[in-house]
Amino acid sequence: MWTFNSIINKIFDILFLPFQSMNPWIGMIFISLLTGFLMLLVFRYTSNQEGIKVTKNKIKAHLLEMRLFPDNMRVSLKAQGNILLANIKYISHSVKPLLFMIIPVILVLIQVNFWFGYSSLKPGEPVVLKVKLENDYNPLEVDLNIAPSSGISIETPPLRIEEENEINWRISPLKKGVYNLEIYIDGQKVSKQVSVAQTSLSKISPKKVKDSFFDVLFFPLEAPIKKSSPVKSIEISYPDKGLPLFGINFHWLIAFFGLSIILGFAFKGVFGVEI
Amino acid sequence: MSNINRRDFLKIGVTAGSFLALSGSSDMVNRVFGKTATPQKIIVLGFDGMDPKLVKAWMDEGKLPAFRKLQSQGTFTPLRTSTPPQSPVAWSNFTTGMNAGGHGIYDFIHRDPKNYIPIFSATESSQSGKTLALGNYKFPLSGGKVTNLRKGKAFWQILEEHDIPATIFKIPSNYPPVPTKQRTISGMNTPDMLGSYGIFNYYTTDPSKIDQDIGGGRIHEVYVIGNRVESKLSGPINTFKKDDPETSIDFKVFVDPINPVAKITIQDQEFMLKEGEWSSWKKLHFNLIPTQSVSGICKFYLKQIRPEFKLYISPINIDPGDPALPISTPKNYAQELEEKFGSFYTQGLPGDFKALNNEILDDREFLDQDDMVLEERLKMFDYELARFDSGVLFYYLSSTDQRQHMFWRYIDKDNPFYDTSLATEYKDTIQNIYIEADKMLDKALKKADKNTIIMVVSDHGFSPFHRAFNANTWLLENGYHSLINKRRQGESNLFLNTDWSRSKAYAYGLNGLYINENGRESEGIVATGAEKENLIREIAKKLENYIDPKTGKRAIYRAYIAKDIYSGLCVDQAPDIILGFNRGYRISWSSPLGRIPKEIVEDNPAKWSGDHCVAPDIVPGIFFMNRKINTQFPALYDMAPTILKIFGIDTPQNMTGRPII
Numbered sequence: 001m002w003t004f005n006s007i008i009n010k011i012f013d014i015l016f017l018p019f020q021s022m023n024p025w026i027g028m029i030f031i032s033l034l035t036g037f038l039m040l041l042v043f044r045y046t047s048n049q050e051g052i053k054v055t056k057n058k059i060k061a062h063l064l065e066m067r068l069f070p071d072n073m074r075v076s077l078k079a080q081g082n083i084l085l086a087n088i089k090y091i092s093h094s095v096k097p098l099l100f101m102i103i104p105v106i107l108v109l110i111q112v113n114f115w116f117g118y119s120s121l122k123p124g125e126p127v128v129l130k131v132k133l134e135n136d137y138n139p140l141e142v143d144l145n146i147a148p149s150s151g152i153s154i155e156t157p158p159l160r161i162e163e164e165n166e167i168n169w170r171i172s173p174l175k176k177g178v179y180n181l182e183i184y185i186d187g188q189k190v191s192k193q194v195s196v197a198q199t200s201l202s203k204i205s206p207k208k209v210k211d212s213f214f215d216v217l218f219f220p221l222e223a224p225i226k227k228s229s230p231v232k233s234i235e236i237s238y239p240d241k242g243l244p245l246f247g248i249n250f251h252w253l254i255a256f257f258g259l260s261i262i263l264g265f266a267f268k269g270v271f272g273v274e275i
Numbered sequence: 276m277s278n279i280n281r282r283d284f285l286k287i288g289v290t291a292g293s294f295l296a297l298s299g300s301s302d303m304v305n306r307v308f309g310k311t312a313t314p315q316k317i318i319v320l321g322f323d324g325m326d327p328k329l330v331k332a333w334m335d336e337g338k339l340p341a342f343r344k345l346q347s348q349g350t351f352t353p354l355r356t357s358t359p360p361q362s363p364v365a366w367s368n369f370t371t372g373m374n375a376g377g378h379g380i381y382d383f384i385h386r387d388p389k390n391y392i393p394i395f396s397a398t399e400s401s402q403s404g405k406t407l408a409l410g411n412y413k414f415p416l417s418g419g420k421v422t423n424l425r426k427g428k429a430f431w432q433i434l435e436e437h438d439i440p441a442t443i444f445k446i447p448s449n450y451p452p453v454p455t456k457q458r459t460i461s462g463m464n465t466p467d468m469l470g471s472y473g474i475f476n477y478y479t480t481d482p483s484k485i486d487q488d489i490g491g492g493r494i495h496e497v498y499v500i501g502n503r504v505e506s507k508l509s510g511p512i513n514t515f516k517k518d519d520p521e522t523s524i525d526f527k528v529f530v531d532p533i534n535p536v537a538k539i540t541i542q543d544q545e546f547m548l549k550e551g552e553w554s555s556w557k558k559l560h561f562n563l564i565p566t567q568s569v570s571g572i573c574k575f576y577l578k579q580i581r582p583e584f585k586l587y588i589s590p591i592n593i594d595p596g597d598p599a600l601p602i603s604t605p606k607n608y609a610q611e612l613e614e615k616f617g618s619f620y621t622q623g624l625p626g627d628f629k630a631l632n633n634e635i636l637d638d639r640e641f642l643d644q645d646d647m648v649l650e651e652r653l654k655m656f657d658y659e660l661a662r663f664d665s666g667v668l669f670y671y672l673s674s675t676d677q678r679q680h681m682f683w684r685y686i687d688k689d690n691p692f693y694d695t696s697l698a699t700e701y702k703d704t705i706q707n708i709y710i711e712a713d714k715m716l717d718k719a720l721k722k723a724d725k726n727t728i729i730m731v732v733s734d735h736g737f738s739p740f741h742r743a744f745n746a747n748t749w750l751l752e753n754g755y756h757s758l759i760n761k762r763r764q765g766e767s768n769l770f771l772n773t774d775w776s777r778s779k780a781y782a783y784g785l786n787g788l789y790i791n792e793n794g795r796e797s798e799g800i801v802a803t804g805a806e807k808e809n810l811i812r813e814i815a816k817k818l819e820n821y822i823d824p825k826t827g828k829r830a831i832y833r834a835y836i837a838k839d840i841y842s843g844l845c846v847d848q849a850p851d852i853i854l855g856f857n858r859g860y861r862i863s864w865s866s867p868l869g870r871i872p873k874e875i876v877e878d879n880p881a882k883w884s885g886d887h888c889v890a891p892d893i894v895p896g897i898f899f900m901n902r903k904i905n906t907q908f909p910a911l912y913d914m915a916p917t918i919l920k921i922f923g924i925d926t927p928q929n930m931t932g933r934p935i936i
Contacts, residue, residue, distance in 0.1 A: 128538065128545055140532065156547050157534040163501060164529075168538055170547040237545065 001213060005220035012111045012203070020199040024116060024243055027201045028252065031115075032259030035108055037271070039101055039264055044273045046097040052274045055090045059083055109256075111203075114221055116252035118204035118238040120195040126155055126172040129192070131183060132165060132232040139167045142230065147182040151175050152194055171236075173197070185230045192234040193222055207235045312665045313439055315921050316727045318719045319669045319914075321369075321446065322712045323362060324676030324887060325733035327353040327897045333709055341717035342899065345729060349902045353895035355910035356735040358840055359786035359853050360891045362463055362676065363397050365734035365911055366447040371427035372915030372930030376841025379426045380448060381849050382784035384867060388796045391770055393783055393868055397448050397464045399424055402514070411517050412564060421451050421600065426845055427929065430915040431457045431667065439922050440666035442659055445652075447671070447734075450623065451601040460603040460612070462671055465623040468511050468561075468571040468599065473590035473622050477635050478506050481583040491629030499584050504528040508541070508588060510561035511569060511599075522561040530580050537577055548577040553643065556618035558594060570594040572618045574647075576640065587635060589644075593621045612655060619651045626677035632883050638701055641681060649674050649711065656715055660722055667918060672715070678708045679737045683885025687739045689859075691878050723901070728921060732914060733896035740886040742823060743863035743879045744830045746782035746854060747871040753817060755780040758871070768870040776800065780814060780851075783869060785862050785888045787850030788814070788834075811836055811851050818854065823876045830876055832857040832890035842931060855890030862888060904935040 015034070019027035062079040069075040121127060133139055139160040146154055146169060156170040171181070176197035183190050192208050205221035210232055216224050225231050242249030268275055330351075334343045345351070357365040357375060359382065367378040375381045385396040399422045403415030425448050431441040432455050443449070445462030452459045467473050475492045479485070482496045497504045510522040526541035535550035546554055554575040560568040571591035578585035593600055596613040602621055603609035612619065625648040631641040649672075656670055682704040684690045685697065716731060723729055750756040751764075757777035758764055766772065770781060775791060775798035782788045790807050793799040801807050815834035823830050833855035841849055854862065864881065865872050887894045898909050906913075912932035919926060920934035 126546075128547055156536045156549050157531070159529065159531045159534065159536045159538055159547060161502070161529045161538070162532075163503070168529075168547060170536075 001216045002211075002223055005216065008107060008111065009203075009221060012115065016115060016201060016203075020201045022201065024201045024241075025245065025255075028116060028243060028255050029259060029263075031108070031112060032256055033263045035105070035256070036260045036264035036267060038104065038108075039260065040268060040271045040273050042101045042104070043097045043275065044271060046100045047274075048093050048096075049274045052090065052093045055086050055093065056274070059086045059090070062086065109253075110218060110220060112252065112256055114203050114205060115201060116243065116256075117241060118206055119241040120198040120202055120204055121173045121236075121238065122197055123173045123175055126170050127237050129169045129171045129181070130233075130235040130237075131167045131185070131190075132235070133167070133185070134230050134232050135165065137165070137185070137230045138162065139165060142167075143184075143186050145184040147184070149179045149181055149194075151177045151179040151196060152181060165232075183231070183234070188229055188231075190225055190229055190231045190234060192236065194236060195238075204238050206238050207233055209233045313922065314726055316663070316665060316724075317667045317730065317918055317921060318660075318663065318723065318727060319667065319730045319732060319918070320712070320716060320719060321366075321669060321671040322675045322731065322733050322897075323447070323671065323673050324679050324735060324737055325709070325712065325731075325897050326679070326736035327895055328736065329705070329709065330897055333706060338706065338710060339713040341713045341720055342731070344720060345716065345731065345899045345901055350898065350900045350904050352898050352904075352907070352909060353736075354732065354898035355908055356887075356891045356894060356896050357911055358835055358891050359855070360735040360887050360889065360894050361785060362734055363448045365896070366463070367425050368911040368932075369732065369734065369914050370429045370446060370448065371425070372430065372912050372926070372932040373427050373843055374841055374912055374931045375843075376837075376846040376849065377427050377843030377929060377931060379424060379843075379845030379848055381853075382787050384784040385787075385848070386783040386789065388789075388792075388799075390797060391773075391775070391781070391869075393769070395464075396784075397424055398422065398450055398466075400470070408517070412515055413517060414515065423449065423451050423453055425449075425453075428927070429453050429455070430918050431455060431459065431669075433915075433919060433924060433927065434667060434922065437922065437924055441669070442663065442667070443669045444655070444659060445671040445673070446669060447623070452604045455604050457604065458608050460609055461601075461621075461623070463623040463673065465593070465602055465621055466600070467622050468569070468591040468593060469509075470511070471590075472624055473627065473629065475590050475627055475630050475635070476508060476588040477630075478504070478586040478588075479583060480585075485635070486633065489629070489633040489635075491627075492633060492635060497584060497586075499530065502530050502532055504530070504584060504586075508559070508573075508591075510559070510571060510591060513561075513563050515563045515567065522563065524559055524561065528584075528586065530584070535580050537580060539575060539577075546575075548575065550577055550580050552577055553647065558596075558618065559591065569599040570597040571599070572621075574644075576636075576644075578636075578640070587630065589627065590622055592618075595619060595621050612658075615658065616651065616654055619655070620648050624677065625673065626681075628677055628681055628883060631681055632881050634882075638682070638697065638882075642678075642704065645674055645677060649708075653711075653715070657718070660718060663722070670715075672712060675708050675712060675733070679705055679885045680883050681885075683737065683739060684882065687884065689741065690739060690884055691741060692880060692884070729899075729901045730914070731897065731899035732911070734911065735887040735891075735896050736894040737885045737887055738858050738889050738894050740861045740879050740884055741859045742826065742830065742861075742876050744854075744856065744860055744866070744876050745863045745872050745874060746788060746866050747869065748866075748873070748875045749818070749821065750778075750780050750782065750788075750814075751871055752875060753814075755814060756871070765865075765870065765872040768865070768868045770869040770871075772871070773869075779810060781869070782854070782862075782866055784850070784867050786854045786856075788852040788854060790851045807851075815852050818852070821875075823860070825876065826859075828859070829857050830860045831855065832893060843929070855892075856888065858889060858893050860889065861886045900936075902936055906935050909935045 062082045065079040144158050151174050153172045155172050159168040173196035179194045180191045193205050207219045208222045209215035209219045211224035211227050243255050333339050357368045363380050367380040371378045380396050384393045387394050401420045403417050403419050405416045406413040431443050434441050441457045443459040447463030450461040450464040452461050478495045478497045482494050485494050497506050505527050507523040512519045513522050528537050528539050530537045538547045556572045562568045572594045573591045574589040576587040595609040626645040630636040685701040757774040758772050759774045763772050778791050779801050780790050790801050791799045792801050818831045818834040835853040837849035913935050916926040916932045916934045
């Protein structure tokens with residue numbers, strides 16, 4: 001899974017490389033456009049284009065029927081029933097392309113989340129580093145150590161929360177860079193990437209997880225923690241990021257879907273796709 | 276008379292305040308005024324409470340070089356303060372060019388003669404008139420209103436009429452900010468989110484050693500169970516719900532079983548503190564109804580984890596990034612500062628002297644907190660000074676006042692509670708804040724060109740506060756006040772034990788004394804005219820002759836008769852007598868809200884050991900200017916006419932003051 005993630009990560013690194021110092025909206029428009037194109041292509045080659053066209057024409061015809069015979073209850077009701085049936089058919093035509101699209105779109109969403117969902121830390125802005133242990137380990141009993149880093153200061157002694165099976169530290173970035181914090185639990189080392197004062201568009205890994213399929217699928221940016229490790233996950237509470245426009249901070253998901261749909265519709269003629 | 280206690284009194288303000296949070300009733304304009312470049316420029320630094328004797332002494336010792344330099348360029352003189360010398364009154368004199376008879380602010384606290392209930396002097400809040408009830412909810416059909424009660428035009432409003440820009444930073448008695456296109460942000464009198472002058476919360480496993488009824492704070496008993504503490508933080512009352520319950524937010528504190536460290540989780544935030552550490556500002560959202568919430572900011576201080584758990588949470592300030600109440604003009608000025616500097620103290624009196632006075636915070640902790648206030652103010656000063664290029668910049672500093680109130684005991688060996696060992700550590704606290712003010716002045720001097728006039732003003736000086744005078748007890752013992760039940764003397768405040776049918780006078784606020792006048796007070800018994808006038812003079816004379824049996828000194832230096840000293844349209848609202856206390860004396864802690872203890876004068880045991888609510892002649896302020904002036908005795912109310920004259924504007928007829936250049 002990690003090999004697959006590495007390839008996907010690399011693709012997105014290359015895709016976003018030209019946009020890293022630009023306004024994040026430009027990167028967002030680019031990825032939305034690309035996703036829109038991808039969806040159009042998938043839709044074109046996996047859907048029954050002719051069937052969609054016929055179904056849409058039938059819906060239009062029944063709508064016209066309703067407008068022509070507004071005073072005839074029987075005709076109107078029949079037209080409405082036919083519209084409903086045609087809609088069901090139209091939706092059924094979309095199921096197949098949807099099934100083809102769902103996996104690539106999820107992969108795109110996961111990546112986009114880590115590029116647009118979090119801000120990197122600022123020097124002097126402390127955050128909580130959370131190390132979650134496996135159930136077999138008690139945070140009060142394990143041997144703990146965290147190695148100092150040139151760019152990250154460890155500001156507190158460990159806070160051990162038995163009921164959460166968790167160990168917390170407060171860390172504070174000192175200077176710009178991407179650092180690896182090394183944590184030792186019962187002598188076993190685990191590391192966690194920390195991003196400080198990165199460019200306006202940079203990928204952030206808030207959580208490093210154990211090597212299991214779904215965990216690694218949803219947190220793909222860092223190599224997973226070994227299965228034998230006492231550590232279940234390591235998390236840093238990075239601040240959320242929005243996409244500011246006219247004084248409103250848009251969540252990346254709204255911007256992404258909005259732009260993908262708008263751009264998809266705008267280019268459907270170019271791709272000759274019937275939606 | 277309605278049966279109201281202090282909490283109800285605060286709730287009145289809170290209720291209206293909460294409505295305002297949602298009504299969007301502010302009619303402030305939404306653009307910054309002042310594009311006209313003026314040949315003359317004025318920078319006014321307002322250092323609250325800076326005392327002329329201390330300034331002179333430390334200038335002579337070479338500790339205030341910028342002040343010395345400014346003096347050499349023009350003028351340094353004591354400045355006649357207001358009567359009484361309280362900050363809201365004094366800065367209103369400064370702002371309007373009038374005495375209290377003109378602007379109508381006589382004290383922090385006024386009273387409603389209809390029911391003898393104390394009211395805030397500077398601000399009036401009113402609720403929405405009608406509401407629509409739906410189940411447990413009620414919806415206002417109109418907006419509430421908060422009104423600045425100060426009368427008269429502020430000098431920056433007059434400047435605006437002449438197209439002269441001004442930035443007015445945190446001047447007291449400007450809440451809500453008066454309508455203007457100038458850039459202003461409110462200072463003293465700005466409430467916290469509970470509608471009070473600042474209520475902190477304190478969570479401890481050992482509340483037994485703390486007075487549960489401390490003013491300005493709430494004490495909560497908590498338990499550490501499984502290395503976890505759970506509690507609630509109360510916010511503004513929810514006027515969308517029946518009976519106006521308080522909003523609250525749950526929070527948890529996880530503590531390490533050995534290490535002195537804890538994690539606090541509240542709403543979607545989590546942060547760690549070591550013992551003895553302050554958090555940064557935390558933004559909280561208090562939900563009113565599913566679609567409506569109000570935002571406030573506060574700081575957490577983890578005082579101690581073991582053996583007893585102690586957590587202090589500051590008063591919840593109005594969030595300058597999303598102000599629930601009007602705190603600036605234009606509306607987005609506060610937001611502009613928040614975007615530039617992050618959250619900052621918006622509460623009128625930001626230093627939590629109540630927490631220090633009640634020993635929730637110690638001296639060091641209070642200073643740490645006030646240092647955070649100072650740090651914010653200094654950053655914003657640099658910002659405003661750097662972009663100042665036209666008109667007037669007024670910049671206010673509160674720490675000079677608050678540190679003198681709380682640390683006077685360390686420079687005053689006559690204080691009954693003077694502590695030699697602590698004095699060694701804290702004796703320079705006041706001097707240090709004067710030195711900080713000197714550094715601010717130095718920056719202003721460096722910024723000034725030949726067309727820039729620099730003025731430094733304080734609203735009053737300072738005096739020791741050794742002995743506390745119970746004005747209502749004096750009235751009682753001299754036959755001017757009567758109780759319903761003599762055995763219950765001193766048990767209640769707000770005059771709940773007063774027999775108004777036999778009371779001729781009463782004292783409210785820090786310096787005010789009122790005659791129980793027939794036709795004005797709801798249960799007044801003294802006839803208007805000669806009877807009242809004779810009574811006023813009789814009481815004033817007796818007060819001035821009162822000798823403190825412990826010290827052999829007069830407690831009252833002068834008892835001022837209102838009609839003799841005030842002029843203007845608001846004279847009829849004045850207290851009948853203004854108590855001008857002698858040096859070393861002040862009103863007691865009980866008297867301002869109508870409690871009547873047994874002793875007329877008692878020692879002041881509080882850490883609040885310096886004060887200025889005495890006779891104005893005892894505590895003049897300071898006045899510095901890089902120009903010569905034309906009078907020997909300038910007054911606060913001369914400042915507004917002087918500023919106007921510098922820009923060629925004639926003094927308005929209703930101003931008491933006159934230009935001094």
